[in-house]
Amino acid sequence: xxxxxxxxxxxxxxxxxxxxxxxxxxxxxxxxxxxxxxxxxxxxxxxxxxxxxxxxxxxxxxxxxxxxxxxxxxxxxxxxxxxxxxxxxxxxxxxxxxxxxxxxxxxxxxxxxxxxxxxxxxxxxxxxxxxxxxxxxx
Numbered sequence: 001x002x003x004x005x006x007x008x009x010x011x012x013x014x015x016x017x018x019x020x021x022x023x024x025x026x027x028x029x030x031x032x033x034x035x036x037x038x039x040x041x042x043x044x045x046x047x048x049x050x051x052x053x054x055x056x057x058x059x060x061x062x063x064x065x066x067x068x069x070x071x072x073x074x075x076x077x078x079x080x081x082x083x084x085x086x087x088x089x090x091x092x093x094x095x096x097x098x099x100x101x102x103x104x105x106x107x108x109x110x111x112x113x114x115x116x117x118x119x120x121x122x123x124x125x126x127x128x129x130x131x132x133x134x135x136x137x138x
Contacts, residue, residue, distance in 0.1 A: 025054060025119075025123075026052040026053060026054040026057075026058070026059070027052060027053060027054070027119050027122045027123050028051070028052050028122070029050050029051075029052060029053045029118070029122050030049055030050060030051070031049065031050045031053075031076065031077050031078060031079050032047070032048075032049060032050075032077045033047070033048050033049065033050050033058075033060055033062075033074060033075065033076055033077065034046070034047050034048075034074070034075045035047075035048070035060070035062075035066075035072050035073065035074050035075070035090075036072060036073050037065070037066045037070055037071060037072035037073065038070075039065065039066060039067065039070065044065035044066060045065070046062055046063065046064070046065050047062060048060045048061050048062020048063075048099075049061045049062065050076070051099065053115070053118065053119060053122075054115075054119065055104075055107070055112060055115050055116055055119065056103060056104055057093065057101060057102050057103040057104050058076075058101070058102060058104075059094075059099060059100070059101045060099060060100055060101070060102065061098065061099050062098075062099065062100075063097070063098060064092065064095050064099075064100040066092050066100075067092065067095070068092055068093070068094070068095050069091070069092060070091075070092050071089050071090065071091055071092075072090050072092060072102070073086065073087065073088045073089075073090065074086070074087045074090050074102065078114070078115075078118045080114070080117065080118055080121075082114070085111065085114065085115075087104055087105065087107075087111070088105070089105040090102045090103070090104055090105060091103045091105070
């Protein structure tokens with residue numbers, strides 16, 4: 001006996017799995033950043049540009065001088081009329097030859113508020129048009 005119709009593939013993904021793997025939405029942003037850290041006995045420093053920013057981390061365009069899992073200090077020029085934001089104990093979470101990503105440590109309420117204001121200011125229509133959920137409600 002021949003089946004009438006081929007079996008249709010049903011999307012069984014749960015709604016929450018359709019969200020980006022990241023905990024927080026990243027927005028495209030290009031601001032200057034400097035970073036420093038320790039690799040063994042030597043102090044390493046560098047300059048780069050933010051590629052994107054979220055309240056939990058960012059991607060930096062620039063050659064990393066730190067290894068995956070190391071902790072560095074960032075000086076973020078957020079171009080918001082305030083002095084650059086200094087974040088210590090930032091974790092290097094991903095590296096490539098020309099860029100790397102970091103996760104921020106636990107932020108103070110003032111630091112978190114400042115980052116959120118910069119993020120909201122830089123959300124573009126294109127980031128809202130890509131059919132991803134922009135923020136998780138927890």
